[in-house]
Amino acid sequence: MKNPYLPYPVRIQEIITETEDRNLKTFKLVFLKSEDEAAFSYIPGQFAELSVAGQGEVPIGIASSPTEKGFIMFTVNRVGKVTTYLHNMKPGDVMGVRGPLGNWYPWEEMKGKNVVIIGGGFAFTTLRSSIVWMLDPAHRGDYGDITVVYGARNPGMLLYKEELVAWERRDDITMHLTVDATDDPQWKYNVGFVPAITKEKAPSSENAYAIVCGPPIMIKFTLPVLADLGFPPERIITSLEMRMKCGIGMCGRCNIGTEYVCKDGPVFTMEKLSRLPNEY
């Protein structure tokens, strides 16, 4: 068995500054060895540990889709030691990736169902992966209507702007982009918080699943909206964050009751969470 703590060596191919505050950067990484790319076989919703020798590791959701070949992609918010160091690295630098880790959104169970994706702020990373994956011709037929509500503080804080615009133009996905506030006359989409826009657009809960990722405050106010729309807790899915080290359920720090978020999560249904201690 492979040593589960040993990262695959990767090279930074490209770094894209996503947001106007320059706190979010997307890293496109390529594996130094092609067999490692094959071994790193992932499913949307999973995460990986990004490893920088001398700095440490950080768990980051995989933002690329398995249908995109030749690279993997992560969007990193600059908060502390490792993420700040990462932000100062350059294309061509060598680092490591360990994973894929954790569980994923329930793609098998959601087959034949409508999928409502609700995202806020920079928690849109694995949601991007999911959208790209579902829109791929190989998978689009497996799912019904795809509805997306995605919001950020202002237009400059949205991730993946070019793709958002491209998805807007498609007719096989319904996009509801929103910002908390803006004085930008170019902004032609919604203005308002994600829960309010979700309520206004009222995506049907019939035969549908909702995947909700965002800051805790957004989740807190979106859940009652979804309940009113008729989504039962078993069909509301979210992805959680905890401080992590090992990422494989061994170092003991990321548990919520019996569940290790790194291994038994990060994806949970609200039904499952309701049976766990409220400590996250």
Add this chain to the structure above:
Amino acid sequence: MLKIFVTKDNLPNLVGRLMDGATVLGPVKEGEAHRFRPLKKAADLDLSYQNSRLSPKDLVHPHSDAMFAFSLKKDDPEAGILKELPRSADKRLVLGIRPCDAKAFRLVDVNFLTDTYRDPWWEARREATVLVGLGCSRPCRSCFCTAVGTGPFDETALDVLMTELEDGYLLKAVTEKGEALLRDAPQAEAATDERMQKAEGIAEEAARKISKPFVTEPIKDKPQTELFSAEFWEEVQFACINCGTCTYLCPTCWCFDIQDEVHGEEGVRLRLWDSCMFPLFTLHGSGHNPRNQKLQRVRQRFMHKFKYYVDKYGDGPACVGCGRCVQYCPVNIDIRRVVAMMSASCVCPT
């Protein structure tokens, strides 16, 4: 399985023989306490000990352990790439370990050796280690092993069980590894019926001396959310100073941290013991901390051992009743009392 008897006078010869084939670790007196150390000579071994202050968990899960090495040299084409270090699997024999401490290794196996991932350091050291245990004929007042599914002469996690008789030791092989050890023991005498009967008597007498301050069964039936919101945590946590002594000494506390350490242009990725008693253990980069309060951390320790572990693995509890946390907690928080509250099965005299 093979049983032999070795007189006290002849024991050093047996220890000497064992030292030829493996590194032998045993209880050695250091200052006022005993600690498991590699024996330099047979006479270092002190089997008259009651138990070691630090649990022997560090023999398999060291306090600090290098995982990988890396270079940061500008001209090194491999700079920044983590390299595996040789994992030495030197044969080791732990002599005189208490049955409870050996059982702790079993309980922690469940965490490190899973169907999806296997921890290579834990696995290599576990496989290379033979456990020759010494039954407890004189248990401490703080022992409660029989309440948590083990006991002073529990052989289940051992390769050989030793029982001290007046004039020597009865050694009983429990596994094939243990049998191989005893087969060519020097100056072995027969484990006569009389000796075996004596050993049984000693084991029964010891078990009788150990208190059973709680029953764990009722805890299984309570939902984790109910125990989690119980009011008694407020009282339990009150005196705790979050020093981490309990988790440091505990043979089943395995939590660890991972840190990079750089010297000049070379570095290592280390793993180091950590503790759920420290706020940093769960602090997010954003500043949010799900276990910010002392109550939350104290509760996590007891809930993990007696509820989460049991529910998750259908085994346990993750406690062997060694009583170290009872003996060394500076504010006398007594796990026996806490578990009794969790199971609401009895209230111990305080």
